[in-house]
Amino acid sequence: MANCLVIGGNGFLGAHLSNALARAGHEVVAFDRFSRGIQAIQVPGVKAHIGDFLSRFDLASALVGQEYVFHFLSTTTPMTAENEPSLDLRTNVSQSVDLLELCVEAGISRFYYASSGGAIYGTQDIDFFREDDRVLPVSPYGIGKLTIENYLRYFRVKHGLQSYALRISNPYGTGQSVEKRQGLIPIVLHQVHTGAEISRLGNGSMVRDYVYVNDLIEMILALVASEPKHDTYNLGSGHGTTVNEVFDSIRRITEVNFSTRDLPKPATFVDTVVLDTSRFTDEFGYPSITTLDQGVAAVWSDIRLS
Structure with a gap:
């Protein structure tokens, strides 16, 4: 069992993940602004840490005593990134790099990143995309996801931060x-x-x-409970x-x-x-x-x- 910090713990995927990690016996802290209240957290073992993703101080304080970090927060959606391409760079990409630096300083042992299997591969004449296929995102949202994945590789090589890019398809659910x-x-x-x-x-x-959220979370829990052989995984219904x-x-x-x-x-x-x-x-x-x-x-x- 590990001390787990879920960045975006009050969001759709983050809340489901926080609850599931706590049910599995982990100590869980859900980091979010909680602007919609904390109704998304349903398990007593999940602790709320109110903070702003864009605040380096807030992130650093949330990382104290943690072992695993799950980066499941995005400041943009495909639509907002499309309408303002630089927004993803100024917020998601920039602050994700800050988060990775803080994780190195905090001695985090594992870092899980919610990337996008739906946006990162782009338009190619391929029936089923594998992790080692070319990635050719054409949307600002997908380009930002790939950029953060590349920074995961940099921090893995430079600082030994073990990280996993989870290329999630199109999740939906309650x-x-x-x-x-x-x-x-x-x-x-x-x-x-x-x-x-x-x-x-x-x-x-x-x-x-399209993958139902409960199925997706079970896949993530399987990764957390093991020593994965790879640093990138497609997660979807197939x-x-x-x-x-x-x-x-x-x-x-x-x-x-x-x-x-x-x-x-x-x-x-x-x-x-x-x-x-x-x-x-x-x-x-x-x-x-x-x-x-x-x-x-x-x-x-x-x-x-x-």
């Missing part, structure tokens, strides 16, 4: 906020629930690798689903036959991204994968009860 306009499934389910207009980018043929197939699942679960308004697809959107997760499964075995209908049903139930 407790996912739609305020940041990120996450197709919860956004559309909220729109169905409220009767709002539903938009579709392009013709709905875009393919993504299965491609079109946007139209997602909409069909939502119609089945909600029993609402909604229509969509088609919008132009942004130039930097990638048509198809499906992750090859064989590096993970060869090392840790096949995780249980929640079907799309099961996951959509869980999110729909959560939305209706909230």
